[in-house]
Amino acid sequence: MTLNGHNKHTKLARPSLGNFGRNEWAILGAPCTVIKLLADDVLRALAPDYKGAYADTTHADDMILPPGRLNAGAMLEYTDQIQYSQLSYATPLSPVQLKQHFYQADIVLVNGNHQQAKAQVLVLDENRKASLQKRVSQLTNVELILVSDNTNEVFDFIQDALPHWRDIPMLKVDDAQGIVTFFKSKLIQNLPKLNALVLAGGKSERMGFDKTAIKWHDKEQRYYVADMLRRHCRDVYISCRAGQVAEIDGAYPTLVDTFTDLGPYGAILSAFRSEPDSAWLVVATDLPLLDDITIQHLIALRNPSAMTTAYAGGADGLPEPLIAIWEPKSYPQLLAFLGQGYSCPRKVLINSDTSLVPPANPDALSNVNTPDELDRIKRQLHQKIATDE
Template sequence: MKKQEVNVISKEHSKHTKLIRPAFGTFNRNEWAIVGAPCTVIKLLAGQLITALSADYKCAYVDTTHNDDIMLTPGRLANGAALEYTDQINYRQLNYAGEFNSFKLRDAFAEVDLVLVNGNHHQCKAQVVIISENKRASLQKRIDQLTNVQMILLTDNTDEVFDFIKDTVPNWQHLPLYRIDDIENITAFFKAQMQEAKPVINGLVLAGGKSQRMGFDKGAVNWHGKEQRYHMADLLKSFCNEVFISCRADQQQEIDSDYLSLPDTFTGLGPYGAILSAFREKPDNAWLVIACDLPLMDENALQYLVDNRNASSVATAYQSPVNEFPEPLITIWEPKSYPLLLSFLAQGYSCPRKVLINSDVTLLHSENPGALTNVNTIDELERVKRTLHQKLAAE
């Protein structure tokens, strides 16, 4: 009898919290292994593509050394150092002595937009296949790696796709097919793929604060005919795929059922925890995060933010008209900011502005700085009331 009870418990018990995992491959969300040609050809093609794409996207390249001789360990690693960092004139160099598994690789490549990989040495979740007669046998050996072929390239010595590729890739005849020197069309393919992969924007209205300085819930203030948290959510709907009101778990029952709510799962961290909670829920989406205490915020300010969004940055934010720092609570946070936010938290920081100041962000100057005015105290509330009354009177 006891044995049966133990078995029932073990079947129902879940050891780990079920989390939504980002759509990573080996290195990144957007990665392509180029396979089917000599390494020098792959490296040349990757170089041409990176030259063409780097104006719009942060690109990375992955390869393996081709020196068959025993390589000497560089610098102080030869003396037993585990890590060596060198600040070069035009770039920075970081040498590791340890192994890299997929977890470390994803962390290292988190802030780039796309990764091109020598598929002769590394696998990716998507592939570009080069049809080269002198690598036919090598490509055939890697046939099991061709799980998601997205483009086929022909070299000068080939005119047709190999039969074993036709047998392995069921949709091969519908894939883009170019000559390997047709850099213009190959580049256009990658640009189209990146545009398609651009994360959708969700909205997050921050309404989970305790409003201690104000003395009452700022999210419940009626500035525009409804509670401010709902007014802000309605403002975001035109710009976002979905809009959520961020709240504490004990507040969730208070939120109108006509609005989506998202309770904090990173508690005790204020807005920082709300942003992390949003990414935990949907890690592959961008989040337009906005505080509920911005009564002068309007559609024009949001439109300007969205129109000037740079998805290649960690975030797109307004520069504060008060202190010239980024405004973290009227910001589009890209998916690549999620591991960065966690990293800052692990180092003991829970200030979203500090993350923006120390990261690659796109800063915008507001065409209407007054729209960024937030209200934290009774005096500020009265000033904004007068501004709104004057605005209504002028209309």
């Protein structure tokens, strides 16, 4: 901090990450072999629905020379192993680099004998009692206790370290189904909250006037969309440029673009900058035929394990980025693309893990950017009203 209480750096909302990811557990108190087998069982059981990852350290007696060209002085080696890809680094990865590699994982299990995580799974094993006692300081957030067959009680030093140990779920170490159920319930419990973002910051240059203010349904479209989304999301924001805030009805919270001159891409990044742990249902205001069924359908088919859930639109079936659910894991991906000179949301979706959903009503995805399109949709709406009457 500098003089006069002035902060030198902008204060940013930081995502709730541990050493590796959002949902991470270090397993400690058991031999490494037991930990690895336990991690195998859990990750295999969760694999159909969740992306899992594992972190460990090689034992000192297993140390070998650096692989491949690293031994010749290279700093990095990438190998396409056909069935999997392998990256080998010559130097240790920094905490930031580790998070970058693990950000797509829904769950990270860690060998707690060598690495730490923000939550722990504690194994009580009489044969590892002395070793566990040395690691008591690592028990900062124990969420599950597993008991081995050779252990009949919670060790005294554990009771001292965890005064509320009776409130912690306790299972037998060989209760595979119970352990998997525990992790599933935690992942469901930690599902990112879904916010909504109404994109109203465009300049409507092709239309010639502010298309967010068109009254397709007896109110300005930006408010009509926001009211619709309020029925499905707890927090709804209207995305806008700084100069637009004064013209927006105060009953509707705004979220100002902080990544300027990037269009919708900047609006999405600004939303994540504001709340990096939330998922964002992003909806454009140039969709006059949008309805509740279309929103409900997308939310019902949300895939939190994917980076994004989006409608496959048009004859080409390409993802529609501006009526899509962007998960928190998409934030670093968006920043990475921006760092390489890309600011097209659709390009990000095409080249990322996107869960595509067939639209319940393809017409609801029709957008309006020009006066000709406006006239066409007006006629379509009038015909629908006449038919309904």
